[in-house]
Amino acid sequence: MPINFSRMNRFVALVVLCLLFIQLASAQILAAPQLKQQIVVKAEEYMNAAVKVNRFSGSILVARDGKPLISKGYGMANLELDVPNKPQTVFRLGSLTKQFTAMAIMILQERGKLHTNDLICNYLSDCPAAWQSITIRSLLTHTSGIPNYTSLPNFLQTMQLPSTHANLVERFKNMPLEFTPGEKFKYTNSGYYLLGMIIEQVSGKSYPDFLQENIFAPLGMTHTGYDSHNRLIKNRAGGYELQDNSIINASYIDMSIPFAAGALYSTTEDLLLWDQALYTEKLVSRQILAEIFTPFKDGYGYGWGITKRFDRQMIGHDGSINGFFNSIIRFPSDHVTAIVLSNNQNAPSGEIASSLAAIVFGAPYKMPQERKSEPLPN
Template sequence: MQNIEAQVNEYLQVHTNKYYFSGSVLIAQNGNILISKGYGMANYELDVPNTPQTKFRIASITKQFTAMAIVQLQEKNLLNVNDSISKHIPDYPETGKQITIHHLLTHTSGIPNFTSFPDYEQTMMIPSSVETTIDKFKDKPLEFTPGEKYSYCNSGYILLGYIIEKISGKLYETYLQENIFQPLEMKNTGYDHYSNIIKNRASGYYMTGNGSINAAYIDTSIGYSAGALYSTVEDLYLWDRALYTEKIVSKASLDNAFNPFLENYGYGWLITEIFSHKVVGHNGAINGFVTNIDRYINDDVCIIVLCNNGFSMINVISKDLAAIVFGEKYELPKERTAIKVDPKIYDAYIGEYELAPNFIITITKENDQIFAQATAQSKVEIYPESETEFFYTLVYAQITFVKNEKGEVTELILHQNGQEMPAKKIK
């Protein structure tokens, strides 16, 4: 245990000192907490440090609580996951007859994801009732036949929250408090209303070339049942413990929730393997926050990482912490050194690269320096390690420019969070 704690502290201090990790971490094994600690600041303006009691927006970790509420209602025979959504939302358009609650839970509904709409950055700041949010996507055509494909969809989880309210006759947040949080004594978990005074609530940040900036405002009514909750690492550990019992729902219902459907997604959980150990987990991202909970259910290991720097490498950090626990190989973030190159080579890299639909990385050159700017993010300088390989200093990420046989730049590859993501040059 002491060795694990020392390794974790060394690892996270490097991330904190070099790459601005800011958050709280809890690691437990066989019912014993090995480490529960805060790093960085909950509020940089007031110099308030993060602690295990700091409350973070948990973003899409919210979905597992929404899914569990649906499972509870099914156990009470108030719905069936095979019901069409039209059964519970009669005024939903005709497509609602094809879509089941199961489709919503597993991201297989075909409904367009409203947080990917072009106007989302503007509308996210405006308070919205659940009905108004649903109006944004309900009349749009389905992207595929329900059940045919997996496509991550916040819209579906908004509809689930609405169904919970319709069936229970209670506000979504009230239902969760009465049926999950209070029974499990999760006293530091709730719906993150911006106007409420919530003690120990962290502020959300991003790192830029000029230091920390406050994350853009988002009204939490937008996240609703897809991403509006806050919690602490300690409360989420209470949640982990409860999921080994039948305090909330039966074992049969839990087993079904943890059953992987298309793309290994269950009911609010992603079921995968890391280091040949089964893990039931989920991550989240919302303005200024990234979060992750991984439950290695055959090993009784739980790793929870909640960050209030939106650029923190949540996937890499969570996986490396698991490596420490399981005695697997991992690496401390490497110290990278810029070399001198002829700035003229930057000219070939200038342009736009499409990483995903509506997500572009723009490369520019100013005063013999090269910059990268992703959609909705700040422009930051990148530094050469070679004539084609560049690195960021504010986040642990790298860019490789790829040329064809004619020497023309055709794409870049973004190396981040343990992934290699190609982006085709489109301009």
């Protein structure tokens, strides 16, 4: 019987290719733990420097494909009681709250209860004439022109006092707009405060209850909620700030003041659940998610900033409130996330998150360094 050398050559070639594939796959399996270990070592080195130089205190979590590469606490959650920070430590989020407020609005849109093109005066009573052309989208994208109430001259004197919605809105309601709505971007907490009021008006529920029922509970975010001085919240961190190079307790703020612009608390672990949900349709459709992450003016979407870093799309936001400074950045194409929550108001959390992401991608980053004092000129 004649031998078919052509068929035999194809068979041999196929066997060789299979062996090469097995070797390559084995090498990748071996390399993955080594690569993870390199990332952990570099991240630890960086964070130790951040603790020493920047006096960082808080928790970090860096994940790829939803799995933590490093998740660790640094410094103290409570300095008076010597309680260390850990991955389960609860931090006030500040403006990271805005991404949840934006999601709540979009959940209501998907249910047909409102639309981002709607005028806000359809939902707010006693609406001033200057606001008549402002849409919900303008509030979401910081393009309303409404002055920022946390920048008002008397804010530091009034932030400690509980306030009703009506009383707080009265502080900026009759002020002239800073520009024609939709004309430009200017960050304003006032817009997100009003979005919280719209959520309550449309849903018939309080802002905390709506988020709990429609975001936190469905995602299993059991350590996330609306902060309150009166509530007993397990593992809650105290907030601190630097004054004359000494750490002091942060100034008190009543949590009725930040409301939907910055009153939530969470942990790094819960925020990873949130991050992972944004790759799915657990909360809203992909069409709605695309709208949330579409940049408007100055690269701002709905509660998120959208830009490029390390030649990749980066979606993120910082959050600052008395005693805390936080950052979350996401790289959707790589499924990489860096979360930094700090209970030191002066911590460079955004820079830390970016550097940790750079370590994952093998990109350049700068180690925290002590500033050298220079001699005064003669």
